[in-house]
Every structure is written in C-alpha cells, then in structure tokens.
Amino acid sequence: MPRFSIIVPAHQVHAYLPECLESVLSQSFTDFELLAVDDGSPDGCGGLLAEAAGTDRRVTVLRLAEPGGPGPARNAGMAHARGDYVLFLDSDDALAPGALQAVADRLEDTAGPDVLVFDHERAFWHGRIERSVPAGMLDHREPQVFRAQDRPGLLRLPAVAWNKAYRREFLLRGGLRFPPGAYEGVPFTWWTLLTAEAVTVLDRVCVQHRRRRSGGLLAQAPRRHFDVFGQYDRVFALVGEQQRFARWRPILYRRMSDHLVSVILAPGRLPRSARAEFFRRSGKQCARYRDAAGRTDLRHLLLRLGARRTFRLLWAAGSLRRRLRAAVRAVRGPLLRTYYRIHLRRRVDPALAVFAAPAEGGYAGDPAALEATARRLVPGLRTAWVGTAEEAPDLHRRVRRLQPGSAAHRRALARAKYLVTSGDVEPGLRKRQGQILVRTHVGTPLAREGLDLGHHPVAGLGTDFATLLSRIDAWDYSVSANRHSTLARERAYPGAYTTLEYGAPRNDVMYRATADDVARIRTELGVPPGTVAVLYAPAERDYPHGRPRLDPARLAHTLGPGFTVLDGGAPRGPHRSATRLCLAADVLVTDYAPLMFDFANLDRPIVIHADDWETYRATRGTYFDLTTAPPGPVVRDLPTLVRLFHSGAWRAPQGAELRAAFRERFCPYDDGHAAERVVRAVFLDGAGLAPVVPPHERRPAPLPPSAPRVVRPAETLRSTRSGV
Structure with missing residues (x-):
C-alpha cells in the first residue's frame, strides 16, 4: 500500500502534461502511485500517459471512453486508489519540489488527520507568480489538529480539490465523490471540510497552479459557468440535512455571493450573450437562500434584487475610484520628493x-x-x-x-x-x-x-x-x-x-528584567508552568529550497508533554519580539541564527542543530567554524536532538563551560549599560561614559521559580551565590 495515491485527470492538455508528470515523478518522496486518467482526450494525452507508464511502474493509466469532466475522472481514479492518502492534481499544474515530503512529514507530525490543507501559487501566462493564501491563514498554531468550526476561515479559501490531501479511509467511509459539471470542487470541498473530524494545515506552497492565456474547460465551453448554481444547491442541501451544519449557512451564503460576483466581474469569463442571463440566475439563486444572508453589502443586495443596471453603475464608479487612487499614487511620489527637497533647505x-x-x-x-x-x-x-x-x-x-x-x-x-x-x-x-x-x-x-x-x-x-x-x-x-x-x-x-x-544595546534588558517579568512574558506567550520552553530560531538560507528542515510543529510533537516550543521563525511583532522570546525560553535551539549571540547573555542552554552546516557555509560563507567553537552541544538530526532533551543532556554541566567561553568572546561588554554608553558617546560627547561591569558581577534575568532548573558546574554556582 503506497503512502499517496495521486490522481491526475487529463483532457486536451498535451502541451502541459509532460511537465505535470515530471513534477510528480521527480519528487524526493517516492512512496506513491500516480493514477493518470485519460478523460477521452482527443489530442496526444493518451500517448504521453502510455509512455510515462512504460518507463515508471508507479504510473497507472485509466482510460474513459467518453469525456465526463474532472469530477467523474477523479472518481474513476479514486475507485482504483490504494494509498493511505489521496491527492488530486490538474494536468496543467505542477507539484512544487519537495511537496510530497513536506506533506508526508506534516501528516506524521499530526497523527494522520482526515484532511490536510496546503498552499499553492498562481503562475500566470505572462510570467507573474503570486501566492494564493493570505498571510497567517495556514499558520501552524495550536491546536495543530482541529475541526472546521475552529478555523472557519479555511472555507474562504479557493474551493478546489488539489490544495488538500485526503485520508482515503475518510473518503470511503463518507462516500465522498465529485459531482458532474464544472466547479465540482465547491461541494467536494465543503463536504470534506465540514464532515472531517481532524483537519490540519501546512504553510507551504505545494502546487503551482497554471493560469493559462487560453484553453481550459471553462474557456472551451463558457456555458459551463452556469454549473455553479447547481453545485451550490448541493452544498445547501448538505447543510440542510443535519442540524449541526445549520451554523454554516450564513458563511456559505457569503461565499456563494462572492463567487457569483467574481464570475460576473471577471473580464472575458462570460460571453457577452450570456452575461444578462447569468446575472438574472445569480439573483434568483441568492433570493432562494436569502434567509441565510445575514448582513450583506450593497453589491450582494443588488445582485439578489436583480438590479443589473445599478450594479454595473456601482462597479463602474468603483473602477473609477481605483483609477483615481492609482493616479494619486503616481503623483504622490514626485510630490513627496519635492517636499523632502524643500525641507532640506531648512x-x-x-x-x-x-x-x-x-x-x-x-x-x-x-x-x-x-x-x-x-x-x-x-x-x-x-x-x-x-x-x-x-x-x-x-x-x-x-x-x-x-x-x-x-x-x-x-x-x-x-x-x-x-x-x-x-x-x-x-x-x-x-x-x-x-x-x-x-x-x-x-x-x-x-x-x-x-x-x-x-x-x-x-x-x-x-x-x-x-x-x-x-x-x-x-x-x-x-x-x-x-x-x-x-x-x-x-x-x-x-x-x-x-x-x-x-x-x-538590545541586550540591556537581559540584565534588567526580573523573575516576575520573565514569568509574565512566559504567561503571555502561552508557556505552561513547569514546562521546558524551547525557543527554536532558524537562520535564513540563500540556496534553492534552503528552508530550515526542522519544523517547529514536528519538534513539539516529537518532544511530547513537558515541552513547549516557541517558534522564533514565525513573523515577529510588538508582543513577539526576539528579546521577549529569549527571556521566556529555558533553552535555545538554533542552527546559525545571530540570536544565539544575544541569548548567550542569559547563561541558559543553547543547542546547535547543524544538519546542513557544510552547505550553509559553502553558499553563504561564515566568519568562523561554529561547530568547533559552539555555545553548547551540536547535533545533526532530529532523533539525536530529541534524545538530547529526553535524556536531560541539554542542560548538562559541560554546556555551561562552552557557554562561558562563548560569552567571553562575543558578550564582553553586554552588562545592561551598552545603550547608555552609546547615547553618551553620540549625544553627549562622551560625558559620563560608564565603565563596563566585570563579568563576575553581572546578573542576567533569572527564570521564575516554576521553571525547570538548569544544571551548572559547581564553580558557576559558587560565583553566582557569592554575589547574592
């Protein structure tokens, strides 16, 4: 039984099909089967699929006598699937390098959920590429596994089949299949997300979705846009079948209204002869479910009332406002530069x-x-x-x-x-x-x-x-x-x-913060009392696919109870500054991030996870060999890192000796008064410049009493006690 069954329906895409197949067959993760469905394609798709099957045993070709569209083709693939999980891929799209490995790791870290949602990027025919999902939508935050009610925002994402991985047993148990017609992903997405007991996310682009200049199912048969009405009827029927789904009706109505408006406003999507009819049908569709509308904006109200002329005037006015704003932006730059030059004369x-x-x-x-x-x-x-x-x-x-x-x-x-x-x-x-x-x-x-x-x-x-x-x-x-x-x-x-x-100067606070300050910060960051707060801070890579390979969610899952992982690679803000994360942490795990030099001031354990040190050093270049002069133990892989924590070796006395040498080299002047020395030198001509506090007299911010105790050598303990 393979880990993944990847289903690719193919119809009149022979120009794009080889790239699609290659993106799958060249994945670093190889435990999969590729089910390619020839949907009665009249072009060269059948020959290309046969050639792929002849050269790679993982490829199985299924041939349909008559074209039925992506939905029935995917259903045919699901009937032959044997994998633990099912993924769908359109034949003019491509899997991103390393996508299957990332999906496999995330599924393992989250104990096999029903559905995993990942990101994709849109690749336009004119060369522009843009990421699809809004920032933060797929963050790996607690709980890592949830139901749709915990993250209703996922239902606002594109309702497509190919941005998810589905547990095959879940699909079979629910009898989940694609309906016929275009927009078949709408009911399938709602059915799977609403009925799944365990959903997780992967904040990574796994699919490159091609936006073609011409071609495609809807471009070849634009009347199929009208299939969207039936697809939403199916979803409303689903949420009406069970009382527990009633809460989703307002969200579904809003999603449907937005979708219909987008079809109406998209340039060239509908033929001119069909625009009035589509608008009229859209109004009737919204009126049919108006009891679920809740609060609605003017565009949706006009759509429901069938006021097409007013709707068009409103859209024209909006377009004019957008053009005016663009014109203002174009003029604003030169005006600001002139304004700046005027004040340079003052x-x-x-x-x-x-x-x-x-x-x-x-x-x-x-x-x-x-x-x-x-x-x-x-x-x-x-x-x-x-x-x-x-x-x-x-x-x-x-x-x-x-x-x-x-x-x-x-x-x-x-x-x-x-x-x-x-x-x-x-x-x-x-x-x-x-x-x-x-x-x-x-x-x-x-x-x-x-x-x-x-x-x-x-x-x-x-x-x-x-x-x-x-x-x-x-x-x-x-x-x-x-x-x-x-x-x-x-x-x-x-x-x-x-x-x-x-x-x-940024490190002054590390010598001024109290145990109460640290306890408050730990509470605000969600660190439970008595647990070990592990701050993971990766460095940026410059080489292709150089994303750090230690995933914070996977680390937390593997460490288990008693540990809380603080993600230092997540976007920072006023309440998640680097300094606050350092003060809250019992231990720092990093590869090559500069944060290690600041954290060393706290005299708390540091572990170096150097799994790609040679590559990093060759591509970026370094000023010294970190692995020969580290501030703590150096590990090369996740199992060794986990054993280090489970055995307690992460806080062994030998680490304190390494930290002491590291601080002597890189923190000689960090004593809580660096900012004052700089300010006096720059703003006060050096008046009152304070001397540096000797290292043995410095007292870094302590952990609160509820935090786990860090073991230090006897001589370190003696020097610490002598100053109390």
Missing part, C-alpha cells in the same frame, strides 16, 4: 532624533533601546519612531510615530540632527551636513555580510555593491557588540565612520 533641528528598525518587528532591537535611553538621558531631545501603528502600538506618549513614506516622515528625515537605524533609512535619502547617522546591526555576524558576499555569488546575487558603498559613506557611527563584530564589519562595510564597540 536648518537642521538639533533637538530631533529619528529612530527606525526596519524588518525587526516594530519597536525593537538596538534602535528601540537607544531611543528609550536617549529620551531619558538627553535634556530637551525630541524622539520619533518610524513604523506603522500595528508595528508600534505601545509607543511612549513622548515619542512621535512617523508613518513610513508619509510627508511627516520625509520632513523628519530632512531636518533631524540624529538618524539611528538598523537598516536603510529611506531610498533617495541625502544625508546633509550637520546630520549624524548611527548605524546599528541585527545581531553578531556568523554569516558573511556586505562586501564579503562578493566571494559568495549565491548569497550575494541580489546585492547592489555600488549602492551599498554609497550608503556606508553616510554612516558616522557603527555600533558593535564585540571585537569579532568590529573586525568583520569594518572589512565588510569599509568607510570613514567610527565604530562604537560598547556592547549590544
């Missing part, structure tokens, strides 16, 4: 400082620590933060928020004496005489940066080195956490700036 404001942390998840990183310290120490200084309201919802009342790209943002960039940022301030910025630019950095460098990427063409492919050099020339100061960072970055970013080797 005097520099000596009491204004602008701070920004692009791509750090909001008010975070070194710039945030420097802003708070400068506001406290520098008399008369006004500070502003560049970020959206979502990125910085809790700014201090004395900090002005600058919306990126706004006129106020441009004016502040033109006039502020101090500009502090961890990234590019603004394209086209011209630093003027009298301004001071302080450049901070995101972490201590393990992977090569800047000009050093020129020797590693894979990682440096998208780097414009001429532009990079011009930006470096604008720096006045570069903040450095340690001597290693100074030496690496002064070579990677050559310029006339001054390096402030004073420590990492």
Whole structure:
C-alpha cells in the first residue's frame, strides 16, 4: 500500500502534461502511485500517459471512453486508489519540489488527520507568480489538529480539490465523490471540510497552479459557468440535512455571493450573450437562500434584487475610484520628493532624533533601546519612531510615530540632527551636513555580510555593491557588540565612520528584567508552568529550497508533554519580539541564527542543530567554524536532538563551560549599560561614559521559580551565590 495515491485527470492538455508528470515523478518522496486518467482526450494525452507508464511502474493509466469532466475522472481514479492518502492534481499544474515530503512529514507530525490543507501559487501566462493564501491563514498554531468550526476561515479559501490531501479511509467511509459539471470542487470541498473530524494545515506552497492565456474547460465551453448554481444547491442541501451544519449557512451564503460576483466581474469569463442571463440566475439563486444572508453589502443586495443596471453603475464608479487612487499614487511620489527637497533647505533641528528598525518587528532591537535611553538621558531631545501603528502600538506618549513614506516622515528625515537605524533609512535619502547617522546591526555576524558576499555569488546575487558603498559613506557611527563584530564589519562595510564597540544595546534588558517579568512574558506567550520552553530560531538560507528542515510543529510533537516550543521563525511583532522570546525560553535551539549571540547573555542552554552546516557555509560563507567553537552541544538530526532533551543532556554541566567561553568572546561588554554608553558617546560627547561591569558581577534575568532548573558546574554556582 503506497503512502499517496495521486490522481491526475487529463483532457486536451498535451502541451502541459509532460511537465505535470515530471513534477510528480521527480519528487524526493517516492512512496506513491500516480493514477493518470485519460478523460477521452482527443489530442496526444493518451500517448504521453502510455509512455510515462512504460518507463515508471508507479504510473497507472485509466482510460474513459467518453469525456465526463474532472469530477467523474477523479472518481474513476479514486475507485482504483490504494494509498493511505489521496491527492488530486490538474494536468496543467505542477507539484512544487519537495511537496510530497513536506506533506508526508506534516501528516506524521499530526497523527494522520482526515484532511490536510496546503498552499499553492498562481503562475500566470505572462510570467507573474503570486501566492494564493493570505498571510497567517495556514499558520501552524495550536491546536495543530482541529475541526472546521475552529478555523472557519479555511472555507474562504479557493474551493478546489488539489490544495488538500485526503485520508482515503475518510473518503470511503463518507462516500465522498465529485459531482458532474464544472466547479465540482465547491461541494467536494465543503463536504470534506465540514464532515472531517481532524483537519490540519501546512504553510507551504505545494502546487503551482497554471493560469493559462487560453484553453481550459471553462474557456472551451463558457456555458459551463452556469454549473455553479447547481453545485451550490448541493452544498445547501448538505447543510440542510443535519442540524449541526445549520451554523454554516450564513458563511456559505457569503461565499456563494462572492463567487457569483467574481464570475460576473471577471473580464472575458462570460460571453457577452450570456452575461444578462447569468446575472438574472445569480439573483434568483441568492433570493432562494436569502434567509441565510445575514448582513450583506450593497453589491450582494443588488445582485439578489436583480438590479443589473445599478450594479454595473456601482462597479463602474468603483473602477473609477481605483483609477483615481492609482493616479494619486503616481503623483504622490514626485510630490513627496519635492517636499523632502524643500525641507532640506531648512536648518537642521538639533533637538530631533529619528529612530527606525526596519524588518525587526516594530519597536525593537538596538534602535528601540537607544531611543528609550536617549529620551531619558538627553535634556530637551525630541524622539520619533518610524513604523506603522500595528508595528508600534505601545509607543511612549513622548515619542512621535512617523508613518513610513508619509510627508511627516520625509520632513523628519530632512531636518533631524540624529538618524539611528538598523537598516536603510529611506531610498533617495541625502544625508546633509550637520546630520549624524548611527548605524546599528541585527545581531553578531556568523554569516558573511556586505562586501564579503562578493566571494559568495549565491548569497550575494541580489546585492547592489555600488549602492551599498554609497550608503556606508553616510554612516558616522557603527555600533558593535564585540571585537569579532568590529573586525568583520569594518572589512565588510569599509568607510570613514567610527565604530562604537560598547556592547549590544538590545541586550540591556537581559540584565534588567526580573523573575516576575520573565514569568509574565512566559504567561503571555502561552508557556505552561513547569514546562521546558524551547525557543527554536532558524537562520535564513540563500540556496534553492534552503528552508530550515526542522519544523517547529514536528519538534513539539516529537518532544511530547513537558515541552513547549516557541517558534522564533514565525513573523515577529510588538508582543513577539526576539528579546521577549529569549527571556521566556529555558533553552535555545538554533542552527546559525545571530540570536544565539544575544541569548548567550542569559547563561541558559543553547543547542546547535547543524544538519546542513557544510552547505550553509559553502553558499553563504561564515566568519568562523561554529561547530568547533559552539555555545553548547551540536547535533545533526532530529532523533539525536530529541534524545538530547529526553535524556536531560541539554542542560548538562559541560554546556555551561562552552557557554562561558562563548560569552567571553562575543558578550564582553553586554552588562545592561551598552545603550547608555552609546547615547553618551553620540549625544553627549562622551560625558559620563560608564565603565563596563566585570563579568563576575553581572546578573542576567533569572527564570521564575516554576521553571525547570538548569544544571551548572559547581564553580558557576559558587560565583553566582557569592554575589547574592
């Protein structure tokens, strides 16, 4: 019995069929059967399928005497399927590389659910590719396995058969089959998601869906668009059969109305002769189920009332508004640039400082620590933060928020004496005489940066080195956490700036947070008392399909009870900053992420999961060999990692010795006062510059009493107690 049965119906697609078959047969995961159904195709599909079956025993060809459409063809494939799970693939689409392995891993991690929903991307004939599912819709959050009522948003996704994997036993037990006609995926999707007891998701693109310029079933027979009415009738009949499905009627009505409107408005989808009839039928369809409508917008109301002329006028007005907004956007850019140049002629404001942390998840990183310290120490200084309201919802009342790209943002960039940022301030910025630019950095460098990427063409492919050099020339100061960072970055970013080797301001909080602070953060992040909080933080890869291979959900499932995995690779925000994740964690698991250098300040265990170290080092380049000078044990695969935790070896005394050497090299100045030293050097001409606290006197943020105890060597315990 194979793991997967992949069913591919084929009808008049011989130009695309070879690519489709190759995308399946070349998968790294090989435990599958491919059931190719020749749906009475008059072109060369039959010969291509026979050729594939002759060269690969996993391919079985089924031939239908008469074309019946994708639904009946898929039903024929299901009748011959033997796999644990069934997947469907249209014959002009393709499986993404590694898709089957990803699906197999996710099914294993979630104990064999009824349905797994994954993402796809649309590949348009003119070359544009766009991901289909809205960000966050397929996040691997708790519960990992659920019913449709737990995530009703899944029913808003495209109602197609090929973005899911179905347990074959579930399909057989429910007698689930495709109805005839076009839009056959609508009832099949609703039937499967509503009746499934166990659903999970995979946040990965597994299918590339081709949007052809011409051809396709509906393009060849546009009257088949009218099949959509019957398909929704089938779904309403289903939800009417059982009282437990009644709650879905309003959602179904909204989904149907949106679908009908999309067909009406899509250019060229309906022939001119059929548009009035389709609109009229749509109105009758919506009126038939108006008891399920609930709140509805004007477009849907006009559709239900059959007011086609008003509907068209409303759509025309909407199109005009969209065109006007586009025109405003086209004019806005030149106007803002002119506005910026005007304010460049005004005097520099000596009491204004602008701070920004692009791509750090909001008010975070070194710039945030420097802003708070400068506001406290520098008399008369006004500070502003560049970020959206979502990125910085809790700014201090004395900090002005600058919306990126706004006129106020441009004016502040033109006039502020101090500009502090961890990234590019603004394209086209011209630093003027009298301004001071302080450049901070995101972490201590393990992977090569800047000009050093020129020797590693894979990682440096998208780097414009001429532009990079011009930006470096604008720096006045570069903040450095340690001597290693100074030496690496002064070579990677050559310029006339001054390096402030004073420590990492973002890490000050790690020496100021209390056990109560840590307990509160753990509660807010959902860490149960008494469990081990494992922070997993992967590094980005530059090579193809270089996604980290340690999935947080799989790690949590494998570790089992007593462990909580915090996903450091998930999108960060104001309440999921890197610092908060570090403070909450008992242990860090990472591959090559710069976060390890910050986390080392807490003197909590670090485990290196270096499963592709050689590839990473060859493609990205590194400044030292992490595996020979690690901050903790190094493992190469998931089973070894899990054994390390289950045996308790992750917190063995030997790890403390490695951490101590690591901190001595990379955290020599992190003592809770780095931000103050930088602020005094830049804003106060070095007045009152504080000395560095000796390492034996530093006290990192402690874990709360309910957290598991970390074992340290006797000498570490003695030095810790002596300062209490």
